[in-house]
Amino acid sequence: MSGELSPIDKAKYVAAKTAADLVEDGMRVGLGTGSTAAWLVRCLGEMVREDGLKIRGVPTSTRTAELAREVGIEVISLDEARWLDLTIDGADEFDAELNLIKGGGGALLQEKIVATASDQMAVIADAAKEVSALGHFPLPVEVVPFGWQTTQTLIEELLISMDVMGRKSSLRMTGQRPFITDEGNYIIDLHLGRIGDPRQMALVLNQMPGVVENGLFIDICDKVIIGYGDGRCEMRDINEGTVSETRLDFVEDDNLFSDI
Template sequence: MPAELSPIDKAKFVAAKRATDFVEDGMRVGLGTGSTAAWLVRCLGELVRDDGLRIIGVPTSSRTADLAREVGIKVVSLDEAKWLDVTIDGADEYDANLNLIKGGGGALLQEKIVATASDQMVVIADISKQVETLGAFPLPVEVVPFGWQTTKALVEETLVRLNGDTPYVTDEGNYIVDLHLKRIGNPRQLSLVLNQIPGVVENGLFIDICDAVVIGYGDGKVEVRDINAGTVEEDHLDFVDEKNMFSDL
């Protein structure tokens, strides 16, 4: 159960639990990919099962789709949903302006498409993901397989993410190149430059997309920062007991 989890996992859990407050009955919800987003899917599944919450989920990866179906969330494609009320997802890094690096789980293309097709994007994260300047986390760049070595050579300071002896392959069949930049002084400019390189499909910089971040702490504290309203709210969530649906984690 969450009380037995590490402080980081507790932080992820309380952030995900608090983020369910952004979801209302009848909403079309973008479901992110990654360990923190998985907590959100489970929390929403609990509300569907126990409270009768009715939502439609649009997953950003096959992994998320499988989990959502497993916990009882109705899953449709973005084409079927057309537009979403909110997308809730994790992040690998976020700065004070809520610019993000995402894609550590290899799903950045679907994540960015779903997030930009939403009225609101909410990021859930633990406090360790907060940075003054983006770039410490490797920046994922998705490239098409054709000529990917040439595409890779066009970008400086690259390191290919490997899965065994082969590049990491996304749900779309593309490859991921990780850029170890250490510091990104101008994320907006870098994003534009990368996407102009032939063979690049998309990059993991999410600029002016995130509206709010829900930050979890290991002691149950939660902080909600809304970039549009300019507000910061604090809350504290108690952990669930051993009879909760998370008892097997």
């Protein structure tokens, strides 16, 4: 496997494999969305099939649900689970305080609902996702389709009074049509460059009529697990104030992800 993976994919795999070890028998686990989270789902599926791990997963998107079922994880709804022991997800950016930007895959609403319904949230990421200040990655804002252009205009007017570098916004598209979330909404991406006060930004955006949710995850993440292409993995726990490092040795004939 290691000979076929790029350094960035190795980093994602290392982070996912390390995060999978946080999952214990009997847990109700939130399963994130995105390329790094997909590695986690496959790692957990292997543990279910080969080690007899018994967990119930609550996916944050339809595509994660499909993958989880495919690899043998029991899938339930959040209403069935009611509360989760742990959510593991990726991030588009994270800062030193483990605040996040998420939503590059378009599942930010379900991701935030699931993460806040969990005892703990762990983020898996490669080192490139760490930033000194959030905002280089476009901030997704999920909006209802009705009057979305008016909502976009109001958001741009709001940004004039905010501590940001840029104020451009764009409707996320799929080909010639607007991208549609699992909840039937649109996403407006904000190209801000830098967000001076992410907490204020998150609060103000969510007060605007037409806005459903934004991609700033503030005070939600408990751990970040950072993978590196050489097999190293660093885990930071913001609650314990600890940093630990491990190393994963790649197995050449490992075909766990041969279909990716």
